[in-house]
Amino acid sequence: MSYKDKKVITIGIVSELTGLSERKIRYYEERKLIFPERSKGGTRKYSFLDVERLVDIANKMEDGMQTFEIRKMEQKQLKKKEVREKMLRGQLNAAFNMRK
């Protein structure tokens, strides 16, 4: 975990960093696009990665995409990534086996 992934930023500052209203930021969480942590008291805590994600979400919203479409798109990309990694592992294994 680098600094980028540490959940330490409160929503007001995230709002400033992204230019999005707090309302929007909370709504995108409701739609499962973003997953802040919580303090003991219940205040949301975001990472810089979350901030980047929010900017990306904002761009897609501007392009007329709907929240559920954005969610699906992210799932697809996650799946692609998994497949890619699985293949890579397979090739590494094959290469390793050839050596014996």
Next chain:
Amino acid sequence: MSYKDKKVITIGIVSELTGLSERKIRYYEERKLIFPERSKGGTRKYSFLDVERLVDIANKMEDGMQTFEIRKMEQKQLKKKEVREKMLRGQLNAAFNMRK
């Protein structure tokens, strides 16, 4: 400016990250060891670099150093760094001049 230098963390979270009380953190600011920014409303905002600095300060305090000593020490190291950079620039210039 990388993420490390962005002042985005509130004092409560800094307290958790460093293990220092908010009182101590504010006191080290009073003694000019740390320089948070402020929100419009007046709440302090720290960077990850500040968090690292605070941990370093805490270690020196544990070793019995006093705040003014820590401040002096940091000034000295800053000066050393400046001298080093000045010398480096001088050498680079010399090397460049030899080429013509």
Next chain:
DNA sequence: CGTGTAAGGAATTCTGACACG
């Protein structure tokens, strides 16, 4: 000098709801 604490107030955040479209 360095730090804890209680005090009162202000800034920040939270949730659930209503509104509009």
Next chain:
DNA sequence: CGTGTAAGGAATTCTGACACG
């Protein structure tokens, strides 16, 4: 569906001060 807003309350932070050592 996506977002603004007013509402009431709770969590967070701020300052200046007193205390102890």
